[in-house]
Amino acid sequence: MPQGVLLIGWSVEEGPVIEAKYPDWLPDLSREAIAIYNAHSAGCRKCGAMFLSAPSVKVVSYYTGLQINKVVSVLLDRAERPDPYMEALEGVINEYLKNGIDFKYEILPKIYRKLEKIGKAQTAVDKIIKLF
Amino acid sequence: MSLTTDSVRVKTGIKGLDELINGGFPTVGTYLVTGTSGTGKTLFGIEFIYKGIMLYDEPGIFITMDEPPDKLRAHVKMSFGWNLENLENEGKLAIVDAISSRVSAPSNEKYILRRGEIDSLLYKTANIIGELGAKRVVLDSIVSLAYQYDSIFDLRRDIQRLCYGISQLNCTFLITTEVPSGSNRLSRFDIEEFLVDGIILLKLDKENDANTRKLMIVKMRGTDHDMKEHIFNITKDGIILE
Numbered sequence: 001m002p003q004g005v006l007l008i009g010w011s012v013e014e015g016p017v018i019e020a021k022y023p024d025w026l027p028d029l030s031r032e033a034i035a036i037y038n039a040h041s042a043g044c045r046k047c048g049a050m051f052l053s054a055p056s057v058k059v060v061s062y063y064t065g066l067q068i069n070k071v072v073s074v075l076l077d078r079a080e081r082p083d084p085y086m087e088a089l090e091g092v093i094n095e096y097l098k099n100g101i102d103f104k105y106e107i108l109p110k111i112y113r114k115l116e117k118i119g120k121a122q123t124a125v126d127k128i129i130k131l132f
Numbered sequence: 133m134s135l136t137t138d139s140v141r142v143k144t145g146i147k148g149l150d151e152l153i154n155g156g157f158p159t160v161g162t163y164l165v166t167g168t169s170g171t172g173k174t175l176f177g178i179e180f181i182y183k184g185i186m187l188y189d190e191p192g193i194f195i196t197m198d199e200p201p202d203k204l205r206a207h208v209k210m211s212f213g214w215n216l217e218n219l220e221n222e223g224k225l226a227i228v229d230a231i232s233s234r235v236s237a238p239s240n241e242k243y244i245l246r247r248g249e250i251d252s253l254l255y256k257t258a259n260i261i262g263e264l265g266a267k268r269v270v271l272d273s274i275v276s277l278a279y280q281y282d283s284i285f286d287l288r289r290d291i292q293r294l295c296y297g298i299s300q301l302n303c304t305f306l307i308t309t310e311v312p313s314g315s316n317r318l319s320r321f322d323i324e325e326f327l328v329d330g331i332i333l334l335k336l337d338k339e340n341d342a343n344t345r346k347l348m349i350v351k352m353r354g355t356d357h358d359m360k361e362h363i364f365n366i367t368k369d370g371i372i373l374e
Binding site for chain 1: 258259260262265293297300301
């Protein structure tokens with residue numbers, strides 16, 4: 001199940017910064033946010049989704065491209081497969097980009113709930129796979 | 133004394149039926165609704181799902197093998213005023229289109245079964261159960277799925293896998309099947325009745341030049357149940373037992 005969602009932006013003074021997070025009780029992940037943003041930068045800052053597994057976090061993440069310059073990262077459980085989340089995240093963010101939705105805190109709970117459903121679906125399927 | 137306590141009963145919501153099975157189906161089982169054509173099997177299934185959502189807040193999945201989802205929605209709305217589309221939009225109901233791909237027709241449905249094997253159906257259903265938090269699943273009917281099997285043993289094994297898998301996800305599973313007209317059999321393949329926890333037989337009897345609908349609980353594991361035939365009517369509110 002997803003642990004939470006981060007919205008990472010860019011500040012001239014500080015570089016990559018967490019602009020919003022959901023749920024609010026998530027710990028300080030500033031260092032991880034820098035690593036995630038830099039991973040997208042390594043991909044020539046191209047718009048799109050990626051999966052990143054580091055010792056401290058496992059995320060699927062979407063970079064909106066230079067114009068909007070935001071990263072939406074979904075924190076996953078260690079045991080989870082990223083593929084279904086990546087596909088779902090791409091779908092949601094592409095929809096937001098198409099409709100010109102602002103990337104701010106309000107979108108995070110919606111993204112979380114959508115991906116939580118994916119997580120529950122995946123858990124059910126995994127249970128069946130284990131059965132047979 | 134009932135063998136299962138009321139607290140774990142799954143109420144069908146069908147008027148007059150729950151009283152006959154001591155308050156509802158025992159939870160997490162597979163139940164067969166069987167009968168000849170026109171006896172009300174599809175209605176029974178859709179009412180079980182609809183009432184589950186409306187009365188007991190239990191999301192449900194209806195897998196339609198024979199009737200296209202659009203037609204099903206329209207029929208149900210026209211006959212009973214039940215708006216399935218609203219429930220789908222609220223994320224409480226999923227109608228799985230399991231007919232289009234079988235007849236090579238296009239489909240705009242959200243949930244489509246693209247492959248006909250029972251295993252594909254199981255994984256697809258598991259996915260939706262997780263997504264919706266569904267507690268009730270109806271397969272209408274098993275017959276169209278079963279016809280692709282050459283071996284009755286393979287069919288039996290796969291139906292068992294399907295029933296077991298869905299019960300492991302804590303869902304009550306209701307399957308409909310057909311009885312050939314004029315026979316005293318309980319199912320099309322003579323195996324379905326052995327794989328389920330309960331059987332409800334729907335009949336259409338000719339009495340005094342009029343057809344009378346009857347319901348009988350043939351089998352219900354883990355609970356006391358009535359064994360008589362009961363007349364029922366299909367009304368604007370759905371099925372009502374006399």
